[in-house]
Amino acid sequence: MRVLRSAAAIGGTVAFVSSVEPPQHVISTFGLRDVDPSPLGADWDGGWRLGDVVLSPVADHARAAWSAKVRETLSVDGVRLARPVRSTDGRYVVSGWRADTFVAGEPEPRHDEVVSLSMRLHAATAQLERPRFLVQPPVAPWADVDVFVAADRAAWEAVPLRTARGAGAPEPLSSDGKTSLELVKQLATLRKPVESPDQLVHGDLFGTVLFSGSDAPGISDITPYWRPASWAAGVAVVDALSWGDADDGLVGRWDDLPEWPQMLLRALIFRLAVHALHPRSTSEAFPGLARTADLVRLIL
Incomplete structure (x- = not known):
């Protein structure tokens, strides 16, 4: 089991908590196969990249499911939005994890x-x-x-x-x-x-x-x-x-x-x-x- 540790912060004032690698049953339920998770850090809320998909732990199920549903169809001029990836049975959140399309980039002082x-x-x-x-x-x-x-x-x-x-x-x-x-x-x-x-x-x-x-x-x-x-x-x-x-x-x-x-x-x-x-x-x-x-x- 791998654990992601980061010195990043939530809103700058709160220390970021470690994220354990997503369990295999979560990976399978989101239909992901034959790819090893790699940690992304606080930029993705402690998420792990698996190919073109990111699995991230969720702090609140209702908010995570709401965000996924909104981002599924929201269109914003000049913004690349991570789209949710549903599980094989149609869920946005599985055992405390959400899945999204990977969006390249990192925070910059812009x-x-x-x-x-x-x-x-x-x-x-x-x-x-x-x-x-x-x-x-x-x-x-x-x-x-x-x-x-x-x-x-x-x-x-x-x-x-x-x-x-x-x-x-x-x-x-x-x-x-x-x-x-x-x-x-x-x-x-x-x-x-x-x-x-x-x-x-x-x-x-x-x-x-x-x-x-x-x-x-x-x-x-x-x-x-x-x-x-x-x-x-x-x-x-x-x-x-x-x-x-x-x-x-x-x-x-x-x-x-x-x-x-x-x-x-x-x-x-x-x-x-x-x-x-x-x-x-x-x-x-x-x-x-x-x-x-x-x-x-x-x-x-």
Whole structure:
């Protein structure tokens, strides 16, 4: 049995967990034969390539099946989308694994292109309905998905982190986790009402868009949230500033997006809340968030 280990991160702040090689019965159920799995790392959520197909472990069955169904028919101008590969009996997910067509490329610091892709992608996803699982609150015992749900709500609810505390979220023990909570409270006082409509968006584009030379950028998955399109672009910018060595001018180059300062603010609160709540948050990620907080304050 081989195990994939990576130092990559989820959204830059959470340490990536090892992925065990897909079991043989999963490989067979997806109709794959006579090819050895090779690890792809965090770019594919710990996926393993088998020829032209990638098998990736899924953190949440409902979200994985939803993403596969959407990507099966979604068309986005100038984007290479990984298409789902169904099992021999028609399933999108088998024993905690999904299968997708391989899309060549790797993440690169082409941050403006990621934001541009975000807007094209969300023009296409604007017509999608809100899946039921996006209405569900976080519940104990906490899984990764519950942390991100609670952190997302923290950026929008009247009392930040009320949902998290109501669901029994533990208080952070690290000094940077505690500082993140304080920043969330401070930044929340700078929020103003916004009018941009919510829609289906991909809320984790940083580090997941795949570039291959002059080819159109690729996307291997969609991490769904029900928020304004400019918020999703804001998350990509916050991540790029915090962990992608993006230049400070990235903020100003996209200031024509709807309600941009407030969307950046909420994206920042979201990432700070993830950092405070997630048990695998790393202290190395916090200085980037603190730097981004200083930049965002300047435009409010």
